[in-house]
Amino acid sequence: MPLPTPLKGIRVVDFTWVRAGPWAARWLGTLGAEVVKVEWPLNLDTLRQNRFTVPPGVEPGPNSTGQFADTNANKRGISVNTRTDEGLELVKRLISVSDVVIENFSSRIMQRWGLGYEQLKRIRPDIVYVSMAGFGHTGRHHWYGTMGPAAQALSGLTHLSGLPDAPPAGWGWSYLDDTGGMYGAISALTALRHRSATGKGQHVDLSQMITGITLTGPAFLDKSVNGRPARREGFPPGNRTVWPGAEVVNNYRGPIAAPHNAYRTSPGGYNDWATIACLSDDEWRNLVKLMGSPDWADDRFDTIDGRLDHQEEMDEHIEKWTQTMGKYELTEKCQAAGIRAMAVQSSQDRVDNDPQLRHRDMYVPMDHPMLGPWKFQNAPFKLSKSPARIANPPPMIGQHNREVLEDLLGVPHQELLDGYENGIFWPTTMDRYPYIEEALR
Amino acid sequence: MTSANGNQQDGMDIGGAQPADLSLPGALDGLRVLEISDEKGQFCGKLMADNGADLIKIEPPNGEACRSFGPFLDDVPHRERSLSFWHYNTSKRGITLNLETPQGQDIFKRLAASADIVLETRKPGYLESLGLGYATLAADNPGLIVCSLTPYGQTGPWRDYVSSDITQMAGGGQMASSGYDDIDVPNPPPIAPGGGNSWHIGAHYAYIGIMAALYYRFLTGEGQHIDASVHEACALTTEGAIAIYLSTGDVVQRHTGRHAAPDMSPAIQFPTGDGGWLNTTRSGTNLTPARLKLLADWFDQSGMAEDLTEERYQDPEVIASENDHIVQVMKNFFMNSTLMDSFHGGQERDFPWGAIRSMDEIIGDAHLQDREFFKEVEHPELGRSFTYPGPAMLFNGSPWRISRRAPLIGEHNSEILQGELGLTNSQMLLYAEGGII
Numbered sequence: 001m002p003l004p005t006p007l008k009g010i011r012v013v014d015f016t017w018v019r020a021g022p023w024a025a026r027w028l029g030t031l032g033a034e035v036v037k038v039e040w041p042l043n044l045d046t047l048r049q050n051r052f053t054v055p056p057g058v059e060p061g062p063n064s065t066g067q068f069a070d071t072n073a074n075k076r077g078i079s080v081n082t083r084t085d086e087g088l089e090l091v092k093r094l095i096s097v098s099d100v101v102i103e104n105f106s107s108r109i110m111q112r113w114g115l116g117y118e119q120l121k122r123i124r125p126d127i128v129y130v131s132m133a134g135f136g137h138t139g140r141h142h143w144y145g146t147m148g149p150a151a152q153a154l155s156g157l158t159h160l161s162g163l164p165d166a167p168p169a170g171w172g173w174s175y176l177d178d179t180g181g182m183y184g185a186i187s188a189l190t191a192l193r194h195r196s197a198t199g200k201g202q203h204v205d206l207s208q209m210i211t212g213i214t215l216t217g218p219a220f221l222d223k224s225v226n227g228r229p230a231r232r233e234g235f236p237p238g239n240r241t242v243w244p245g246a247e248v249v250n251n252y253r254g255p256i257a258a259p260h261n262a263y264r265t266s267p268g269g270y271n272d273w274a275t276i277a278c279l280s281d282d283e284w285r286n287l288v289k290l291m292g293s294p295d296w297a298d299d300r301f302d303t304i305d306g307r308l309d310h311q312e313e314m315d316e317h318i319e320k321w322t323q324t325m326g327k328y329e330l331t332e333k334c335q336a337a338g339i340r341a342m343a344v345q346s347s348q349d350r351v352d353n354d355p356q357l358r359h360r361d362m363y364v365p366m367d368h369p370m371l372g373p374w375k376f377q378n379a380p381f382k383l384s385k386s387p388a389r390i391a392n393p394p395p396m397i398g399q400h401n402r403e404v405l406e407d408l409l410g411v412p413h414q415e416l417l418d419g420y421e422n423g424i425f426w427p428t429t430m431d432r433y434p435y436i437e438e439a440l441r
Numbered sequence: 442m443t444s445a446n447g448n449q450q451d452g453m454d455i456g457g458a459q460p461a462d463l464s465l466p467g468a469l470d471g472l473r474v475l476e477i478s479d480e481k482g483q484f485c486g487k488l489m490a491d492n493g494a495d496l497i498k499i500e501p502p503n504g505e506a507c508r509s510f511g512p513f514l515d516d517v518p519h520r521e522r523s524l525s526f527w528h529y530n531t532s533k534r535g536i537t538l539n540l541e542t543p544q545g546q547d548i549f550k551r552l553a554a555s556a557d558i559v560l561e562t563r564k565p566g567y568l569e570s571l572g573l574g575y576a577t578l579a580a581d582n583p584g585l586i587v588c589s590l591t592p593y594g595q596t597g598p599w600r601d602y603v604s605s606d607i608t609q610m611a612g613g614g615q616m617a618s619s620g621y622d623d624i625d626v627p628n629p630p631p632i633a634p635g636g637g638n639s640w641h642i643g644a645h646y647a648y649i650g651i652m653a654a655l656y657y658r659f660l661t662g663e664g665q666h667i668d669a670s671v672h673e674a675c676a677l678t679t680e681g682a683i684a685i686y687l688s689t690g691d692v693v694q695r696h697t698g699r700h701a702a703p704d705m706s707p708a709i710q711f712p713t714g715d716g717g718w719l720n721t722t723r724s725g726t727n728l729t730p731a732r733l734k735l736l737a738d739w740f741d742q743s744g745m746a747e748d749l750t751e752e753r754y755q756d757p758e759v760i761a762s763e764n765d766h767i768v769q770v771m772k773n774f775f776m777n778s779t780l781m782d783s784f785h786g787g788q789e790r791d792f793p794w795g796a797i798r799s800m801d802e803i804i805g806d807a808h809l810q811d812r813e814f815f816k817e818v819e820h821p822e823l824g825r826s827f828t829y830p831g832p833a834m835l836f837n838g839s840p841w842r843i844s845r846r847a848p849l850i851g852e853h854n855s856e857i858l859q860g861e862l863g864l865t866n867s868q869m870l871l872y873a874e875g876g877i878i
Binding site: 053159169187193236257371384 | 630
């Protein structure tokens with residue numbers, strides 16, 4: 001018997017698309033909620049079209065992208081045209097038997113559909129409604145659009161990352177699509193606890209862009225409390241805590257420390273790097289010992305101020321040593337000596353070479369109808385009594401119309417068939433996939 | 442404020458959501474949380490405390506080590522002046538307790554007996570070694586949820602590995618995805634994005650695990666243990682990197698500030714005339730003939746459209762073949778404009794661009810003011826108040842709030858240990874002198 005899931009009995013109507021929104025609902029599904037993704041093939045989720053993640057040999061199509069698959073696992077999916085009266089009415093019936101509505105459209109789309117919070121509340125008085133617009137639903141720029149990288153720029157996160165005297169490096173991927181998604185799940189779960197305690201639902205008005213600002217607290221206070229200019233010499237200091245020669249000011253990552261950097265390792269490939277951070281003089285002494293107490297590591301480096309004063313020289317010497325071994329060998333040696341170190345791991349490293357992630361079942365195998373044997377990312381926490389689970393692959397578009405519309409909402413079979421002919425459940429201009437025909441028989 | 446669907450301010454539509462009744466309690470009102478946490482878990486605790494949980498932070502007698510993280514108020518280093526500690530510990534009460542003494546353990550057990558949640562970030566096995574592990578605590582309180590958030594989790598070959606923010610970002614994949622285009626910085630290293638975000642990433646997932654466990658407890662009455670790992674949380678947080686690898690075997694390339702990609706996708710970060718940088722989000726530009734015309738007409742107002750107003754650009758094939766030229770015209774325009782004009786002008790034309798803002802531009806921003814994002818927090822011992830960041834989301838039925846500034850070291854010892862647990866004056870004296878509190 002599998003263990004029970006924590007969100008047993010929760011039903012989520014998922015209008016989200018692209019990355020942040022679907023990632024939020026994905027976690028509700030992974031925790032055991034029944035998530036119904038509402039789609040329309042003519043406004044295809046862009047992740048269903050992701051050009052980088054169609055495996056070789058797999059026929060391209062909306063059900064064939066790896067990025068959509070992992071982002072939408074543990075959901076069911078229906079295709080309904082909400083621009084028809086009948087379609088909209090069915091969506092409202094679905095909401096009436098659901099607990100959570102979640103969406104990441106522009107700020108006024110749901111109201112235009114007649115599905116703003118006031119209307120949702122009439123359909124289901126204790127509904128938890130989570131909106132995930134870029135700037136939120138409230139505020140003069142509510143209608144501004146964002147994708148993750150632009151949201152990161154606006155939030156101040158991008159400015160905190162990179163080398164001094166160079167453009168901002170920012171983040172090389174859409175951190176705020178990942179984290180915006182986390183906040184969508186956080187919003188829904190927090191509001192569900194409020195509902196458990198009070199019986200009341202609510203609208204949670206999330207802004208993806210502002211999630212980033214809340215992650216800059218120390219930098220924010222350094223400006224608002226101390227008035228320190230955010231744009232200054234030597235900032236941001238790359239992988240170091242203080243750039244060589246710059247004024248010693250905390251860079252908001254944690255304590256000031258040296259060494260604190262990424263170093264090349266053998267054999268010198270694109271991702272052959274490892275990081276080392278010594279947060280105390282003791283940790284530094286351990287590192288010196290591990291390096292074989294070389295002559296260069298003299299008393300100039302005994303204290304943090306000395307190591308900061310001679311950072312360039314120190315880092316050059318350390319890198320000569322790190323280049324004599326592979327990044328995992330370096331990691332193991334350092335950790336055995338109590339030194340904070342870790343290999344820079346690529347995606348390939350995490351999937352294939354990371355013994356810890358393997359031990360913790362981070363990548364869960366499951367068959368996908370188009371992709372074949374596949375791996376899905378597991379939850380990064382183990383709940384001892386009601387674990388998260390990877391239960392089913394993502395929906396093929398419109399895959400669960402019959403289950404949801406007939407079994408859950410009680411739509412008569414003939415009405416369902418008629419809806420396919422009338423453009424309510426599938427565009428009349430598009431061929432239907434074999435699995436849809438199959439399900440209707 | 443007028444209606445729920447269109448609040449007006451200065452003639453602008455600023456409202457979307459019904460403003461919360463600020464007298465209402467927060468979403469986690471009524472929950473008692475005990476936090477034994479360093480930099481790994483304090484943000485998870487803040488998320489709970491600002492949402493109304495009664496959170497008691499239990500620190501060693503001299504305070505948590507992260508009280509020594511700068512920056513400090515007026516640049517005067519002091520354990521009560523760490524702005525980092527201030528930010529991450531709002532709305533919490535604080536007591537000091539030496540958990541390595543029998544009396545400290547007894548006090549902790551008494552607190553845990555009536556708590557809903559314990560959040561702890563000590564080394565795997567440490568609390569168990571003191572007789573304070575989940576099994577012991579749950580024996581007296583079966584509904585208790587204990588979340589252990591550690592660098593690599595409670596099990597596995599790396600469970601005892603030590604870490605810092607940068608090493609977590611190395612192992613988690615943040616660094617392998619972040620760096621520069623060669624044109625910006627030749628031969629660039631992988632770069633760990635700033636701000637201490639490995640701890641945020643771990644804290645977000647720990648919070649999700651705790652909320653899920655709370656719902657399960659609502660259904661069944663049962664608590665449980667949560668074994669959360671910063672490493673796994675970070676490994677999950679690199680957008681498409683894992684899916685790309687699983688799909689094609691390709692490994693993402695580092696580049697300057699855009700979506701993850703296995704090839705060198707086009708640069709999207711451009712300088713503006715006033716020294717700023719604009720992020721144009723690769724997938725956001727999406728130039729159809731109609732959108733190109735919007736750009737061309739806009740640029741033409743300042744004589745910067747070059748030939749883009751010509752009719753031949755109303756053809757998707759020409760737009761595709763002339764892409765490099767179009768991008769060059771855009772870059773020229775930005776260099777003759779300002780960061781904020783380029784950003785707002787783009788957004789007004791439905792281009793989802795972002796100005797790379799620093800705190801200099803963010804603090805005081807009008808949209809954030811409309812959302813009442815800037816929170817004044819009193820520091821009564823200093824006789825001053827300071828502006829803190831507010832929440833990313835407006836809980837319109839259960840307002841988020843900073844109920845108090847971060848606790849001073851042992852600030853609530855008397856309130857909680859005497860007021861709640863009934864310790865006597867003489868016990869307080871003996872425990873203070875004995876290094877127990």
